Structures are given as structure tokens and as C-alpha cells.
Amino acid sequence: MNSVILQTATRYLLPILLLFSFFLLLRGHYYPGGGFVGGLVASIAFVLHSFANGTESTMKILGYKPLSLIPIGLATLTVSVTVPLLFGLPPMTGLWLEEPIPVIGMIGSALFFDIGVYLVVIGVVLTILFTIALNN
Numbered sequence: 514m515n516s517v518i519l520q521t522a523t524r525y526l527l528p529i530l531l532l533f534s535f536f537l538l539l540r541g542h543y544y545p546g547g548g549f550v551g552g553l554v555a556s557i558a559f560v561l562h563s564f565a566n567g568t569e570s571t572m573k574i575l576g577y578k579p580l581s582l583i584p585i586g587l588a589t590l591t592v593s594v595t596v597p598l599l600f601g602l603p604p605m606t607g608l609w610l611e612e613p614i615p616v617i618g619m620i621g622s623a624l625f626f627d628i629g630v631y632l633v634v635i636g637v638v639l640t641i642l643f644t645i646a647l648n649n
Contacts (some may be wrong), residue, residue, distance in 0.1 A: 519564065519565040520565045523564075527558050527562050530554055530557065530558035530561070534555035536551075537551035538551035538627055539618075542624055547627045547630065548627035548629065548631035548633075551631050552630065552634025552638070553634060553638065555635050556634065556639055556642075559571055559639055560642055563642075571643075572643065575639075578640075579638075579643060582632045582636030583633055583636035585636075586634075586635075586636060587629065587633060588629075589626075589628055589632065590633070593625035593626040593629060594626065596608060605626075
């Protein structure tokens, strides 16, 4: 597309949508949201940029192929699930720091699980959509 209006809107919407997706990610272990919804919003932001500026331009912004986010996310998930085993607890037991961190709140293994889901969702969605876009 060569819509100047869409390109201009995307220039402002991309950072706002990414910030909102990060908010959803951090909010997820307290309220509705989390890694899956945050990852979908981040993916939508990049797809919107791709519609306005082309897939190659969006790939340059990302810096890495989206496919590389999947194993990073899966590794993060695996670590967050298995760390409780080191403390003699069942897998996926929530481990939390004693003091909350300003703005973020309590940090625990649930947050790292959500980060892993966030990365996997972005990687899968963008890999599928960019593969379809580049092959057409």
C-alpha cells in the first residue's frame, strides 16, 4: 500500500500499541491480560506497520527473524516451569521475590512464564503472516 495516511498513522500507532502490549504483559498475572494477549497486540502492531510500509521494512525494524523468538520464548517457559523443582516444589509453582518492584509490582516465575508466552506468540504469528506476505 502507498497510503500516506496509513503510513503516518502507523508511525504513531506502532510505539503506542507496543507499549500497550507491554502493559498487558505486566498486568497479566494480576488481572486479565498476560503473555498471550500482549503478544497478539504486539503482533498486530507489526502487521499494521507491514501493511503500511511493506514486510521488508518491518523486518528491518525487528532486526531478527520472528522465527528466532520462538526458541527464546520456549526456553524462558521451560526455565520458569522447572525452577521450582530445584526448591523441591512441583513444576509451575509460583516463586516470588519478597519485595515488590515499583511500577512492575511483584516479580515471580509467573511473569517469566508470561514473557515466554509473549515471545512465542509474536514469533509464531509474525512468522506465519510474513511468510504468507513474502510468498504472494
